[in-house]
Amino acid sequence: MDQSNLLEKRVGVFICHCGTNIGGFLDVEDIEEYTKGLPDVVFTQRNLYTCSEEGLSQIKNGIKEHNLNRVIVASCTPRTHEPLFKRVCSEAGLNPYLFNFVNIREHCSWVHMHERKQATKKAKDLIRMGVARVRLLEPEEDIEIDVEPACLVIGGGIAGLTASTSLAKRGFKVVLVERDATLGGLLRDLYKLYPICEDATNVLEGRKREGESYPNLEILTSSEVKEIKGFVGNYEVTVDIQYPRHGIRIIKVGVIIVATGAKVLIPEGLYGYDGKRIITQLELEKRLKEEREKLKRLNNIVMIQCVGARGDKRAYCSKVCCMVAIKNATLISRLNPEAKIYIIYRDIIQVHGTEYEDYYREARDAGILFVRYHPENEPVVSDEYVKIYDEMLGEDILIPYDLLVLSTPLVSWEDASNLAKMLKVPLDENRFFLEAHVKLRPLDFATDGIYVCGTCHWPVSVPEAVSQALGAAARASIPMANKKVRVESIISEVDKDKCIACGLCASVCPYKAIEIKKTEGGKKAEVISASCKGCGSCGASCPMSAITMHQFTDEQILSQVKAVLP
Amino acid sequence: MRFPDEGVSIKDEGSKTEFSPKILSFLCNWCSYAGADLAGVSRFQYPTNTRVIRVMCSARVDPIMILEGFVQGLDGILVLGCHLGDCHYIHGNYFTIKRVKLTHKLLKQAGIHQDRLYLDWVSAAEGERYAKMIAWFIDEVRKLGPFGEVEGIDAEELKERAKVAQGAARSDKLRWLAGKEIDLCGEERIGIQGKNVYGEQVSKEDYDILMNENVLNEYTRSGIISLIRENPLSIKEIASKLKMCPAEVLQHISILEHAGVVFLTEEEGRTPRYIGV
Numbered sequence: 093m094d095q096s097n098l099l100e101k102r103v104g105v106f107i108c109h110c111g112t113n114i115g116g117f118l119d120v121e122d123i124e125e126y127t128k129g130l131p132d133v134v135f136t137q138r139n140l141y142t143c144s145e146e147g148l149s150q151i152k153n154g155i156k157e158h159n160l161n162r163v164i165v166a167s168c169t170p171r172t173h174e175p176l177f178k179r180v181c182s183e184a185g186l187n188p189y190l191f192n193f194v195n196i197r198e199h200c201s202w203v204h205m206h207e208r209k210q211a212t213k214k215a216k217d218l219i220r221m222g223v224a225r226v227r228l229l230e231p232e233e234d235i236e237i238d239v240e241p242a243c244l245v246i247g248g249g250i251a252g253l254t255a256s257t258s259l260a261k262r263g264f265k266v267v268l269v270e271r272d273a274t275l276g277g278l279l280r281d282l283y284k285l286y287p288i289c290e291d292a293t294n295v296l297e298g299r300k301r302e303g304e305s306y307p308n309l310e311i312l313t314s315s316e317v318k319e320i321k322g323f324v325g326n327y328e329v330t331v332d333i334q335y336p337r338h339g340i341r342i343i344k345v346g347v348i349i350v351a352t353g354a355k356v357l358i359p360e361g362l363y364g365y366d367g368k369r370i371i372t373q374l375e376l377e378k379r380l381k382e383e384r385e386k387l388k389r390l391n392n393i394v395m396i397q398c399v400g401a402r403g404d405k406r407a408y409c410s411k412v413c414c415m416v417a418i419k420n421a422t423l424i425s426r427l428n429p430e431a432k433i434y435i436i437y438r439d440i441i442q443v444h445g446t447e448y449e450d451y452y453r454e455a456r457d458a459g460i461l462f463v464r465y466h467p468e469n470e471p472v473v474s475d476e477y478v479k480i481y482d483e484m485l486g487e488d489i490l491i492p493y494d495l496l497v498l499s500t501p502l503v504s505w506e507d508a509s510n511l512a513k514m515l516k517v518p519l520d521e522n523r524f525f526l527e528a529h530v531k532l533r534p535l536d537f538a539t540d541g542i543y544v545c546g547t548c549h550w551p552v553s554v555p556e557a558v559s560q561a562l563g564a565a566a567r568a569s570i571p572m573a574n575k576k577v578r579v580e581s582i583i584s585e586v587d588k589d590k591c592i593a594c595g596l597c598a599s600v601c602p603y604k605a606i607e608i609k610k611t612e613g614g615k616k617a618e619v620i621s622a623s624c625k626g627c628g629s630c631g632a633s634c635p636m637s638a639i640t641m642h643q644f645t646d647e648q649i650l651s652q653v654k655a656v657l658p
Numbered sequence: 659m660r661f662p663d664e665g666v667s668i669k670d671e672g673s674k675t676e677f678s679p680k681i682l683s684f685l686c687n688w689c690s691y692a693g694a695d696l697a698g699v700s701r702f703q704y705p706t707n708t709r710v711i712r713v714m715c716s717a718r719v720d721p722i723m724i725l726e727g728f729v730q731g732l733d734g735i736l737v738l739g740c741h742l743g744d745c746h747y748i749h750g751n752y753f754t755i756k757r758v759k760l761t762h763k764l765l766k767q768a769g770i771h772q773d774r775l776y777l778d779w780v781s782a783a784e785g786e787r788y789a790k791m792i793a794w795f796i797d798e799v800r801k802l803g804p805f806g807e808v809e810g811i812d813a814e815e816l817k818e819r820a821k822v823a824q825g826a827a828r829s830d831k832l833r834w835l836a837g838k839e840i841d842l843c844g845e846e847r848i849g850i851q852g853k854n855v856y857g858e859q860v861s862k863e864d865y866d867i868l869m870n871e872n873v874l875n876e877y878t879r880s881g882i883i884s885l886i887r888e889n890p891l892s893i894k895e896i897a898s899k900l901k902m903c904p905a906e907v908l909q910h911i912s913i914l915e916h917a918g919v920v921f922l923t924e925e926e927g928r929t930p931r932y933i934g935v
Contacts, residue, residue: 169698203703204704204706205703206703221709221711272826320750512783513741513781515697516688516689517782518696518782520783521700521786526783539688582714586721594830624747627717628714631720632753633753634833635830641718644713649713650722653726654730657730657731
């Protein structure tokens with residue numbers, strides 16, 4: 093496409109239905125009709141999913157057939173999909189900086205689900221503001237920045253250890269920071285792992301030995317991350333080391349993997365939990381590890397599922413507890429085939445996949461009984477019995493117990509928010525780390541160069557934690573292997589003719605990226621491009637309007653403000 | 659006026675007859691925009707009144723841009739950034755505080771209710787808080803009524819005043835005062851010890867007085883320029899229109915003349931008249 097003549101603005105607007113995510117709540121046809129009448133808009137199209145193969149080729153065709161030199165996609169958030177659409181523009185021969193995103197999903201259809209008329213009006217306003225901006229966009233080139241070929245892994249459980257080892261194997265420098273004195277996380281307390289009853293200690297020790305064999309993997313235990321500065325490619329991390337000698341280390345890395353794990357909920361005040369005769373599955377694992385002889389002598393074992401989970405306080409299913417209960421029940425039944433074992437579960441028992449279904453069948457064949465309870469009719473625990481209303485029989489049954497095991501969910505660490513703040517990444521409502529996109533970027537954060545794996549993200553089993561860790565390591569190795577990352581050219585520039593070298597821009601720059609220099613035309617402010625991060629503070633200060641904040645110019649922003657009202 | 663955090667519930671939008679405020683929000687890419695995204699992902703419902711402009715950092719928001727919103731006749735404007743200490747650009751949001759403070763002073767000078775502009779912080783994890791804050795601000799603005807109502811000034815007149823305030827926000831003096839406050843008065847929270855050229859820390863109280871004086875002066879000068887932009891007027895005429903004493907007007911005119919933004923037009927009869935550019 094001929095880009096030489098950018099004077100004539102030809103704007104194409106692609107409006108996404110996002111299935112029913114947008115289409116179900118906004119009148120997309122009406123929005124399209126309205127958009128056709130906006131200045132310089134020469135082409136509009138509605139897509140079922142603009143991000144699908146079909147949608148993307150519709151953008152490419154639109155650019156080619158209608159000679160578009162400005163493109164708008166009105167769909168979801170630029171924080172996840174902007175790179176994709178920019179790349180498509182680029183593939184169609186359009187400078188990707190001539191693309192503008194309008195968010196009518198996260199900021200509109202999803203938050204105004206019962207306001208069809210008003211939300212449709214809002215979407216039109218947002219698109220009008222987008223058109224105002226896109227008309228003023230100018231072509232630019234990306235800038236490349238160097239990547240420090242080192243990775244920080246936070247958390248030394250199975251996920252962190254696996255990710256570290258995988259990266260070390262590829263030859264990258266890795267620093268693994270673990271706040272406990274030993275590595276292993278939750279795995280240290282587990283006995284056997286489902287579904288093949290592998291010894292947890294063996295799995296852990298094997299991984300540890302492999303990790304320790306790489307000289308390029310540095311393991312810091314009894315250490316905590318205290319501060320994180322910088323951006324993808326150039327993070328500066330302050331680590332507080334408690335042992336063997338107290339000290340502070342500054343580590344430079346290009347990427348970061350978060351694998352801080354989770355902990356098991358201690359069910360204080362639930363079903364008479366006392367940590368002795370009424371215990372958690374994790375406590376049972378320890379007894380299976382250390383006190384098998386004692387367990388052998390018990391005749392009646394009862395397990396209750398979903399304790400402290402799937403309720404008002406914690407709405408989520410912890411996913412692993414059903415399998416843990418089946419596994420531990422099976423192990424006890426192998427120790428003492430005469431034991432009567434009950435698993436009291438709530439509405440469903442989670443056994444997904446072929447292996448796990450077989451595992452469940454084996455447990456049933458071994459005589460383990462599964463009894464269902466309804467959330468409205470929770471089991472009642474007395475000193476000797478668990479009373480439960482059996483729906484099939486239509487009456488209460490009393491199950492005696494010598495040991496009552498409560499299956500409690502994995503919960504996030506209370507201080508997860510401290511780390512989230514340092515990393516500037518989000519947590520969900522349960523304080524688990526929130527990925528950039530649940531389907532498209534499940535191991536990335538929206539912030540470039542930071543990745544997530546294991547139970548700090550969501551409760552997962554060991555095999556899942558391992559595959560996530562390998563995935564996160566693969567993601568993290570991309571910028572390190574490329575040695576460079578391309579970042580958007582959002583930097584400021586000084587118009588030397590207008591500049592009076594007052595120096596105000598330099599004093600409001602958080603990065604000291606502006607210097608006053610002597611030039612032929614006298615003293616002038618000059619932006620050091622490599623240091624400029626694009627906040628735009630200088631532009632908001634300059635008394636001479638001499639600063640162009642690329643991609644966020646005064647004119648572009650003012651045009652949006654002026655377009656808020658029709 | 660401060661978002662109370664506790665006890666805010668999100669109501670459905672008011673009945674159709676009720677006034678529905680037009681609100682613009684400036685959101686920073688890394689925190690508040692992400693917080694708004696999270697509100698969406700979590701399906702937290704809030705009223706439809708806000709329109710969003712994304713900037714990389716709240717420090718990009720120029721008082722001129724905020725005032726443009728009022729020139730357009732918007733009923734309320736939000737500026738939301740990262741929490742202090744969490745700014746993606748180290749401490750960019752501390753400059754936002756100063757710029758919004760200046761804008762508040764200009765609004766007061768122009769007779770625009772200061773609660774129409776609100777600055778706060780929303781993190782990427784605070785989707786629910788974002789939704790609640792939006793609902794709360796819409797309610798607050800609804801209490802103020804349409805642009806001009808609580809002020810008791812005709813909306814068109816008030817827009818003109820916003821334009822005058824915008825002119826003042828362009829002045830190098832006010833931009834300097836907003837931009838230099840941290841350097842001169844210091845900011846403990848980011849470890850900056852303020853000092854002037856003599857190495858002395860300027861007191862915040864003194865700075866505020868200086869700021870107020872300059873806001874008044876620059877607003878007045880901007881008002882004079884806008885008055886004589888198209889038709890030249892004499893000192894006396896300007897003074898009577900702005901209800902000021904002629905000596906004061908003369909003082910401002912001479913400063914403006916010196917700055918090259920006001921010129922003496924040809925003498926007609928004997929009264930010198932001035933025109934602004």
